[in-house]
Amino acid sequence: MRKRSKYKPKGVRYDTMAYVKSGMLAVGSVPDAGTLLKAKNHAAMDEILQGRGTKDHVDILIGMVNVAEALAQDKELGSDWREEIRAGQDALLEMAVRGLKRGAFAFTGPELKAVNLVVEIHDEQLSKCPVKRMEEALGLVHSVIKHKRARRIIDHPELA
Numbered sequence: 001m002r003k004r005s006k007y008k009p010k011g012v013r014y015d016t017m018a019y020v021k022s023g024m025l026a027v028g029s030v031p032d033a034g035t036l037l038k039a040k041n042h043a044a045m046d047e048i049l050q051g052r053g054t055k056d057h058v059d060i061l062i063g064m065v066n067v068a069e070a071l072a073q074d075k076e077l078g079s080d081w082r083e084e085i086r087a088g089q090d091a092l093l094e095m096a097v098r099g100l101k102r103g104a105f106a107f108t109g110p111e112l113k114a115v116n117l118v119v120e121i122h123d124e125q126l127s128k129c130p131v132k133r134m135e136e137a138l139g140l141v142h143s144v145i146k147h148k149r150a151r152r153i154i155d156h157p158e159l160a
Contacts, residue, residue: 027134028127038123045119049112053105058096061115063141065089066150068122070137077125077133088118089151097156 013019028034044060047053069085072078078085091111099105107115129137144150153159 023132023135024130026127027129027131028123030131033131033134034126038126041119041122045115048105048107051104051106053099055100055105058092058099058105061092062096064122065092065115065118066141066144067134067137068118068125070140071125071129071133072121073140074133077129078121081121084114084117085121088114091115093151093153093156096153097158100153100159 022030026034027037040060041064044053044057044064047057048061065085065088068078069082069089072082072085091107091114095105095107095111095115126134
């Protein structure tokens with residue numbers, strides 16, 4: 001057999017200026033990105049609040065909180081809210097662990113308050129965040145997960 005080549009051609013950008021301009025727009029002003037993302041996050045939160053939450057809804061909220069944390073590394077996008085975002089992550093982790101044990105996902109009062117605050121923070125971040133910065137934040141989240149530096153629900157002591 002012949003050895004495979006590692007060469008992969010780069011993609012071609014047909015409109016370079018449109019690509020550069022779209023990178024400077026705020027995510028919240030892009031209809032397909034910002035509006036749908038906010039709607040998806042709020043819909044997942046509503047499903048959990050109404051008692052119909054599934055693991056997929058919890059995964060959506062976990063992704064939202066992870067991106068909020070990655071965006072908060074930027075001084076202009078909420079670096080002063082890091083403690084609140086961490087509290088929201090902890091609350092979401094506890095709810096997910098409890099939901100996997102019981103089979104139903106539901107927040108307690110303090111957990112709901114912490115996660116609602118993170119949802120508000122993330123909505124503000126989306127309205128101010130440029131698309132380019134959002135892509136970098138998604139890359140950071142992907143890198144943290146890939147290199148196994150993220151907290152995993154299945155590694156929680158209550159599930160062991």
